[in-house]
Amino acid sequence: MKTVAELSELLRARGQKVTTQRQHIFHALEGNTFHPSADQVYEAVRRDVETISLKTVYQTLNELVAMGELAALDVGTGTVRFDPNVELAHHHLVCSRCGEVCDVNMELPELSLPDAAAQGYRVSSVEVVFRGVCRRCQGGTRRRAGDGKELS
Amino acid sequence: MKTVAELSELLRARGQKVTTQRQHIFHALEGNTFHPSADQVYEAVRRDVETISLKTVYQTLNELVAMGELAALDVGTGTVRFDPNVELAHHHLVCSRCGEVCDVNMELPELSLPDAAAQGYRVSSVEVVFRGVCRRCQGGTRRRAGDGKELS
DNA sequence: CTTTGTGCAAAGCCTTTGCACTCGC
DNA sequence: GCGAGTGCAAAGGCTTTGCACAAAG
Numbered sequence: 060m061k062t063v064a065e066l067s068e069l070l071r072a073r074g075q076k077v078t079t080q081r082q083h084i085f086h087a088l089e090g091n092t093f094h095p096s097a098d099q100v101y102e103a104v105r106r107d108v109e110t111i112s113l114k115t116v117y118q119t120l121n122e123l124v125a126m127g128e129l130a131a132l133d134v135g136t137g138t139v140r141f142d143p144n145v146e147l148a149h150h151h152l153v154c155s156r157c158g159e160v161c162d163v164n165m166e167l168p169e170l171s172l173p174d175a176a177a178q179g180y181r182v183s184s185v186e187v188v189f190r191g192v193c194r195r196c197q198g199g200t201r202r203r204a205g206d207g208k209e210l211s
Numbered sequence: 212m213k214t215v216a217e218l219s220e221l222l223r224a225r226g227q228k229v230t231t232q233r234q235h236i237f238h239a240l241e242g243n244t245f246h247p248s249a250d251q252v253y254e255a256v257r258r259d260v261e262t263i264s265l266k267t268v269y270q271t272l273n274e275l276v277a278m279g280e281l282a283a284l285d286v287g288t289g290t291v292r293f294d295p296n297v298e299l300a301h302h303h304l305v306c307s308r309c310g311e312v313c314d315v316n317m318e319l320p321e322l323s324l325p326d327a328a329a330q331g332y333r334v335s336s337v338e339v340v341f342r343g344v345c346r347r348c349q350g351g352t353r354r355r356a357g358d359g360k361e362l363s
Numbered sequence: 364c365t366t367t368g369t370g371c372a373a374a375g376c377c378t379t380t381g382c383a384c385t386c387g388c
Numbered sequence: 389g390c391g392a393g394t395g396c397a398a399a400g401g402c403t404t405t406g407c408a409c410a411a412a413g
Contacts, residue, residue: 112395133287165328168320176317179346186340194331
């Protein structure tokens with residue numbers, strides 16, 4: 060993701076306001092590799108700006124997604140996660156106990172569908188999700204509160 | 212997925228009741244390749260058993276998932292989809308307009324993570340989602356009502 | 364006859380929306 | 389000052405839960 064300064068510039072160029080709240084949200088995302096949920100961003104920003112509302116967070120995150128500066132990721136943990144890393148294509152590792160999401164920093168074989176298998180779809184992206192149990196959850200049975208849905 | 216008869220047998224063996232409602236739910240799933248949502252199963256069964264409640268459908272589907280006879284699939288369309296095809300590993304094609312989910316009937320290269328990339332995870336499954344626009348949505352801009360969330 | 368399942372309605376969670384006030388530009 | 393942005397609270401969609409009644413074994 061771009062830096063706070065670059066994003067502010069981008070907003071101004073688009074005729075949008077650069078507010079304190081938005082800058083704090085940008086700051087919370089910059090270089091963040093934890094794939095936070097909207098609520099986690101809200102909690103993080105609230106430590107600095109106590110009065111910020113969840114609506115502002117959702118709205119700002121959705122704008123960033125629309126601008127293509129942020130990726131929304133729904134990996135079945137019950138909440139949408141946001142990934143600031145939109146520059147290079149990468150895949151994810153999801154813990155089915157605690158819901159943690161990790162980047163996979165490895166080149167995977169090129170995945171493409173021959174026309175025969177595409178069934179008429181115009182395919183625009185591929186997403187690979189590895190599911191398993193993270194190191195922390197393997198030792199002990201504790202779970203991070205309020206997360207993890209155990210789909211399969 | 213197993214047949215209605217096999218599933219009924221399985222329930223009996225587990226000491227669970229084989230009710231008319233459950234058999235109709237099994238029937239609606241058998242050989243179904245549309246990846247229906249709970250609500251779609253509900254609507255389908257309601258054509259035969261008018262008084263069935265949504266709770267019964269959710270409960271039965273969740274039991275089948277727990278038994279491993281049905282797969283729950285959250286591909287970011289806003290509702291969990293159910294996939295009766297649990298026998299052989301396969302991947303999915305999701306329409307980002309209408310939310311339709313198709314099976315990909317093709318062998319993909321073996322995807323595995325070397326320990327270095329697994330970051331301590333004990334990986335148990337891999338899921339590949341191809342996103343794009345289905346044939347129907349490419350011609351015309353109409354969308355299937357009440358579906359499709361446009362994540363990215 | 365007992366235990367499990369059912370139906371209805373109400374609650375829960377995440378996300379979005381309506382409206383008056385505030386602040387960046 | 390004007391209009392986009394903000395905060396609060398309330399609504400919306402999907403899924404789960406509580407309780408009394410009905411049905412399966």
